[in-house]
Amino acid sequence: MNQPTDILIIRHGQTAWNKLKRLQGHSDIPLNEEGRLQAVTLAEILRHEPLDAIFSSDLQRAYQTAYEIAKSHNLPVHTDKSLRERCYGICEGMLAEEIKKAYPKSYEAWYAADPDHFFPDGERKTESPRQFHYRALEAIRNVASRHCGERVAIITHFGVLETAYRAAQNIPLGTRCKMPVLNTSINRFRWRDGRLELLAWGEASHLEEARKPPVDYYKHF
Template sequence: MTQPTDILIIRHGQTAWNTQKRLQGHSDIPLNENGRLQAVTLAEILRDEPLDAIFSSDLQRAYQTAYEIAKIHNLPVHQDRSFRERCYGICEGMKDGEIREAYPESYKAWYAADPDHFFPDGERKTESPRQFHHRAVNAIREAATRYPGKKIAIVTHFGVIETAYRTAQNIPLGTHCRMPVLNTSINRFRWTGGTLELLQWGEASHLEEGRKPPVDYYRHY
């Protein structure tokens, strides 16, 4: 029988677009000052966590977060574009109200959770929720099956974490799935024989700690 893989799926630290509530998607936005502090604090919290591998999206906000964890564990970061956020095309960089005004039909479909809706293409080709869901699940599966009986960390984006939650809780596409996914929150899953199980959701006590920089924080930046 295949041994289970324990997976920590972690959202990247805060960015300027997070604070401005702009849709990020594939736009490569770096961590802001608070996000860098969150990443360092997260890494300290995970210092004694036994990790066998660390994966991240190739977008810099995820990689910068994963790098802090990897540095403490003396592990490489395996960057994989399959762990990127969903691509929102021309709507990336826009706020909720701006999307509603400029693309009202897309806005309605978005909030109706239409699984086959595509935003208008922009610099990059968009994905439907269904396409994105399959991409994210396949990425998690591939990472997990490479490390049976081990524990891995995946630093990624809101949408990928929502997909993991939806999969583990058997929430079908086309229905709303609302739960908090804070920046650098830790979500624990287990992959066993093709099934994803949720073990613990939304560990975020370190965000309170993050209000006070670690002693060596300013050595990093």
């Protein structure tokens, strides 16, 4: 029997679109000033926590966050496209009210948690919640299987965290899944015997510290 893998799944720092509540998806939006400060503070909090590997979505908001943690652990960041957020097609960059006005049927399906609904395609082809769920869960499984008996960090997005939470809590697709997912919050899971277990959710005390920049903060950027 393989040893369990402990996994810290962490949402990226804040972006300008996060602040405005615009849907991001695969749109490659960088961290804003607050997000960069959150990433530096998060790295400091995790400095003394043993990590064997660091994985990240290839989108820059996740990579920029992961990079700060990797520097403090002298580890590389392994990027993985399968750890991206769900693709929302033409609705990326829009506010919820704009989606409601322009695509009312998609808006209704979105808030009804229809697992097989697709937003209209845009620059990129969209994914249904069901497709995304299995893609994200498989990405987590791949990381866990490569690091049996170790502790790893995955820096990713809201949707991937929702997938992990849903899987660990046995919440079926097609139902609303309500839980806070703050930028740079730390969420602890264990992969054991082919499934996720939730150990701790939403560690975010460091976000208060992020309001007080470290003395050498501006040396980072």
